[in-house]
Amino acid sequence: IYSPRVLLRVKPSVNSLYLDVSGSSVEQKIYIELKNTVPCVRLLNATHQIGCQSSISGDTGVLHVLETEADLDWILSTGPHPPYMVLMEATFFTRPTMMRMKNSTRVAGVAVINSNTTAVESFSPHTSCPNQNTGVYREDYGPDLANCSSTVWNPLGNSMSYEDFTFPIFSLKDDNQTQVMRKCYEDHNMRVNGSAPQYPLCAMQLFSHMHAVTDTVTCMRRAEVCDPLSDFNVWASIRPINASAKGHKNNESVVIAAARLDGRSFFWDIGTSAEGTVSGIVTLLAAAHALYPVTQEAPPVRNIFFTFFQGETFDYIGSSRMVYDMKQDKFVINLDNVHSVLEIGQVGLRNGQKLWMHTDPVSRKNSTVDEEVINLVDNIKSVASTLNVSLDEPNTTQALPPSSFQRFLRVQPIPGVVLADHKSSFINRYYESLYDTAAYLNMTYPSDLSPEEQMEYETEASKVSRSARLPDQHCQGTYTSNSSYIGTKTFSHCISCSLSLSPSLFQMAKLLYGFLVRSNNSWFSSLLPPEAGAKGRSSILESGPPQYYIGLRQDNSVKSVTRFVQFVMANATGTVTSLNQIQCQNPNDVPGESKDLYSYHWVSGPPSANSTEGDPYCVRTSVRLAKALSPAFELPEYGSREYSTWTESRWKTIRARIFLVASPQLEMLTLGVGVTVLLVSLVLTYFISSKAELLFSSTHETPNTTY
Amino acid sequence: MTVCVFLGCTFVAFGPAAALFVLTVARDPLRVIFLIAGAFFWLVSLLVSALVWFITVQMSNRDSAAQQKGLLIFGVVLSVLLQEAFRFAYYRLLKKANDGLLALSQEDTMPITICQLAYVSGLGFGFMSGAFSVVNILSDSVGPGTVGIHGDSQHYFISSAFMTLAIILLHMFWGVVFFDACERRRWWVLSAVVLSHLLVSCLTFVNPQYEGSLIPTYIIVCVMAGWAFSRAGGSLRNLRLCLTCKDKDFLLANHRPR
Numbered sequence: 001i002y003s004p005r006v007l008l009r010v011k012p013s014v015n016s017l018y019l020d021v022s023g024s025s026v027e028q029k030i031y032i033e034l035k036n037t038v039p040c041v042r043l044l045n046a047t048h049q050i051g052c053q054s055s056i057s058g059d060t061g062v063l064h065v066l067e068t069e070a071d072l073d074w075i076l077s078t079g080p081h082p083p084y085m086v087l088m089e090a091t092f093f094t095r096p097t098m099m100r101m102k103n104s105t106r107v108a109g110v111a112v113i114n115s116n117t118t119a120v121e122s123f124s125p126h127t128s129c130p131n132q133n134t135g136v137y138r139e140d141y142g143p144d145l146a147n148c149s150s151t152v153w154n155p156l157g158n159s160m161s162y163e164d165f166t167f168p169i170f171s172l173k174d175d176n177q178t179q180v181m182r183k184c185y186e187d188h189n190m191r192v193n194g195s196a197p198q199y200p201l202c203a204m205q206l207f208s209h210m211h212a213v214t215d216t217v218t219c220m221r222r223a224e225v226c227d228p229l230s231d232f233n234v235w236a237s238i239r240p241i242n243a244s245a246k247g248h249k250n251n252e253s254v255v256i257a258a259a260r261l262d263g264r265s266f267f268w269d270i271g272t273s274a275e276g277t278v279s280g281i282v283t284l285l286a287a288a289h290a291l292y293p294v295t296q297e298a299p300p301v302r303n304i305f306f307t308f309f310q311g312e313t314f315d316y317i318g319s320s321r322m323v324y325d326m327k328q329d330k331f332v333i334n335l336d337n338v339h340s341v342l343e344i345g346q347v348g349l350r351n352g353q354k355l356w357m358h359t360d361p362v363s364r365k366n367s368t369v370d371e372e373v374i375n376l377v378d379n380i381k382s383v384a385s386t387l388n389v390s391l392d393e394p395n396t397t398q399a400l401p402p403s404s405f406q407r408f409l410r411v412q413p414i415p416g417v418v419l420a421d422h423k424s425s426f427i428n429r430y431y432e433s434l435y436d437t438a439a440y441l442n443m444t445y446p447s448d449l450s451p452e453e454q455m456e457y458e459t460e461a462s463k464v465s466r467s468a469r470l471p472d473q474h475c476q477g478t479y480t481s482n483s484s485y486i487g488t489k490t491f492s493h494c495i496s497c498s499l500s501l502s503p504s505l506f507q508m509a510k511l512l513y514g515f516l517v518r519s520n521n522s523w524f525s526s527l528l529p530p531e532a533g534a535k536g537r538s539s540i541l542e543s544g545p546p547q548y549y550i551g552l553r554q555d556n557s558v559k560s561v562t563r564f565v566q567f568v569m570a571n572a573t574g575t576v577t578s579l580n581q582i583q584c585q586n587p588n589d590v591p592g593e594s595k596d597l598y599s600y601h602w603v604s605g606p607p608s609a610n611s612t613e614g615d616p617y618c619v620r621t622s623v624r625l626a627k628a629l630s631p632a633f634e635l636p637e638y639g640s641r642e643y644s645t646w647t648e649s650r651w652k653t654i655r656a657r658i659f660l661v662a663s664p665q666l667e668m669l670t671l672g673v674g675v676t677v678l679l680v681s682l683v684l685t686y687f688i689s690s691k692a693e694l695l696f697s698s699t700h701e702t703p704n705t706t707y
Numbered sequence: 708m709t710v711c712v713f714l715g716c717t718f719v720a721f722g723p724a725a726a727l728f729v730l731t732v733a734r735d736p737l738r739v740i741f742l743i744a745g746a747f748f749w750l751v752s753l754l755v756s757a758l759v760w761f762i763t764v765q766m767s768n769r770d771s772a773a774q775q776k777g778l779l780i781f782g783v784v785l786s787v788l789l790q791e792a793f794r795f796a797y798y799r800l801l802k803k804a805n806d807g808l809l810a811l812s813q814e815d816t817m818p819i820t821i822c823q824l825a826y827v828s829g830l831g832f833g834f835m836s837g838a839f840s841v842v843n844i845l846s847d848s849v850g851p852g853t854v855g856i857h858g859d860s861q862h863y864f865i866s867s868a869f870m871t872l873a874i875i876l877l878h879m880f881w882g883v884v885f886f887d888a889c890e891r892r893r894w895w896v897l898s899a900v901v902l903s904h905l906l907v908s909c910l911t912f913v914n915p916q917y918e919g920s921l922i923p924t925y926i927i928v929c930v931m932a933g934w935a936f937s938r939a940g941g942s943l944r945n946l947r948l949c950l951t952c953k954d955k956d957f958l959l960a961n962h963r964p965r
Contacts, residue, residue, distance in 0.1 A: 030855075156710075201858070534861075657852075670865055674716060682726040682730070684726075686730055
């Protein structure tokens with residue numbers, strides 16, 4: 001049975017409405033349903049299952065709040081009413097505690113309270129060596145760099161996301177509901193003077209039963225039990241390219257400017273991934289905004305492909321698919337068309353220090369590749385020297401950090417550089433966790449600004465590197481991270497021309513706001529098609545930040561973040577046309593327009609004085625979406641070791657509720673009373689009915705006269 | 708509260724009624740038919756009173772709690788009066804059907820006496836009334852939780868089950884007394900039955916003070932049991948004879964050819 005979990009996730013308020021209407025009044029006396037809970041779900045790959053699950057009728061346990069070490073002992077060994085449901089603050093959500101609970105039979109589930117006030121020093125549930133089996137380093141390619149033997153990229157990683165828990169783990173916000181839970185615990189479950197609490201006790205039940213088990217091979221064999229993680233990559237070219245002709249393009253030499261589009265956290269479908277993902281996206285988008293107008297005036301020698309890869313967290317889904325398509329001649333270009341790759345990694349935490357250029361030492365053993373890389377690095381350095389940005393190369397024998405570029409290197413040695421704010425290990429203390437938010441990047445706004453005012457406000461983050469006034473041929477302006485500027489100037493050197501660039505500061509502030517704080521703003525709404533905008537029927541804008549978990553695609557729909565990037569890029573690299581809505585959908589009928597070279601979109605337009613909804617127009621752009629589904633599901637080869645095989649399990653219900661439980665003795669007593677009443681009544685009835693003639697004989701003295 | 712509580716409450720609420728049905732009614736198809744017809748008549752009376760209550764609630768002010776409470780009391784009183792009215796209607800129907808039954812039966816005498824009809828119809832009323840009282844409570848008692856998180860009493864399920872038991876027994880006794888009073892045209896007895904029904908129904912407004920509602924209700928059950936016993940032909944003498952097991956001599960001495 002297919003689960004309506006998109007409905008559950010996207011519209012929680014509607015779900016709670018159904019609950020209010022359908023629960024009977026007796027049910028409302030007994031249970032308090034917990035809303036706004038986020039579960040941890042089961043994910044599977046070729047060999048393992050990870051995540052959490054409950055039993056099919058939910059897991060029930062007596063509630064206990066974990067505040068001290070003594071509480072942990074109570075839960076795991078001394079408490080008299082196992083199994084326990086543990087309610088804990090985020091500070092206790094650490095690997096040692098969770099491993100102890102995992103090995104115990106007395107824990108029925110865990111609920112983690114995620115509050116904005118208590119700050120965790122560092123927490124990364126990801127592995128310490130991300131994507132170690134699907135990167136470029138293996139036995140036959142840089143074996144001493146494989147499996148993070150030389151550099152551990154994520155030293156704070158505790159791999160909790162990749163453990164298999166047999167009990168459900170939910171995340172709750174710290175709001176009224178949590179207060180109700182604490183009150184229930186204090187009223188019924190607190191120990192009084194060291195003695196055990198008395199029944200009735202406060203208990204919690206969590207439902208998160210997952211249908212899939214074991215691994216992807218097993219679950220794909222059975223129908224409707226799991227689905228592969230998939231979405232779309234976004235790519236755009238500076239010069240339009242014929243998208244209907246696949247395979248090698250003659251006389252086309254391309255520089256790929258890449259960034260990743262996704263992130264994750266321990267829990268399902270959330271992951272704000274500010275430093276891990278958004279810093280790269282925003283940098284690349286700002287570079288595209290700045291570079292495109294100039295390249296139209298002075299066309300460059302090489303083409304630039306701005307590419308955003310989806311699903312990189314899960315063994316490089318997007319980049320492995322694009323490389324596979326290039327090899328199979330199913331993509332618009334071929335690997336031979338690729339001149340070099342410049343990737344933007346994590347760049348948000350630079351804080352006035354150096355920016356690092358990572359390269360691959362193994363491919364540089366080839367002299368032609370090495371020459372190109374040195375060229376690239378020198379270009380970047382010369383640009384950076386004109387600004388107050390210090391750039392450096394780390395140790396040249398150091399491996400490449402986990403990046404989409406590694407998938408290109410697996411097939412062919414290509415020169416390339418990955419820009420990052422870390423010299424060796426990540427400086428991100430919250431890699432792929434719930435805490436990698438806008439606040440971590442110091443994006444704070446004064447509290448009295450409305451959302452629209454906040455969007456235009458330059459936070460400290462965007463002011464971080466305000467560079468001095470520069471000579472004419474260079475840029476005036478500031479960026480969140482100068483890597484964006486470096487990127488654009490590097491491209492200009494790659495494409496052998498010198499350009500004068502003036503990117504907008506406001507653009508940066510708006511991009512950061514839309515991708516990190518609130519996607520429902522007027523700028524995004526003006527860039528999207530009318531039905532997807534703020535007032536549309538199927539609006540994808542929300543009042544909070546967008547979430548970057550790749551998720552699943554039902555009916556070929558596109559994830560909201562992918563749409564945002566697609567339409568921001570359309571705005572950056574597109575032109576406004578005078579086509580009307582019908583012509584926009586069939587541009588081949590219009591002379592001079594070509595669906596092969598461009599894609600056409602009907603978008604809302606900014607609100608103007610005479611119309612609050614905005615004047616829609618048709619934008620012509622080279623932005624396209626490319627399917628990001630791992631090649632393992634195309635071949636199909638579900639047990640593949642080479643490609644990503646990540647799938648997400650299906651489920652039926654995800655809910656949580658609290659209530660009181662009575663003692664087993666009282667329940668047995670009730671049953672005993674019932675059975676006694678039944679037996680006594682049977683005996684009595686038999687006795688009476690057998691003696692009925694005698695007992696009821698006095699009135700019928702004249703039986704035949706009654707009728 | 709789990710399966711134990713569910714089974715315990717079901718046995719308490721429906722045990723005696725099921726015992727009565729299985730041991731006294733189930734063997735005789737005619738009694739079964741009249742029992743089901745009685746249940747149907749009770750159901751119709753509930754439907755009518757529910758319709759009236761629903762309409763009045765739609766017309767009323769939803770936000771005023773006092774008005775809603777007043778409407779609830781009105782609904783209860785109306786429902787009691789309608790139930791008793793339908794009991795009377797069933798009695799009239801049975802009297803009219805008498806001649807037809809006599810014609811159909813192959814013997815000269817009635818296959819079922821009015822007293823047995825009263826008992827069976829009362830039991831039918833009781834079954835349906837009990838079902839509607841307690842089935843939704845039983846279905847919620849299967850879950851893992853018990854009543855109490857909002858401060859209500861923990862004894863909700865078992866009290867509801869005992870109340871249902873009392874109601875079922877009461878309907879049975881009221882049926883016997885009512886039909887007997889109709890036969891003898893003792894109208895004051897009818898009003899006594901209606902008043903006691905009203906009293907029991909209104910006692911439930913005392914809940915969650917379960918002692919306040921259950922104890923008076925069971926007192927009324929005992930009183931009605933004695934009354935029905937005497938109307939049905941019982942007497943203290945018969946009871947004493949029965950209990951001291953001197954019945955065999957008595958029966959032989961009073962044996963009448965049937």
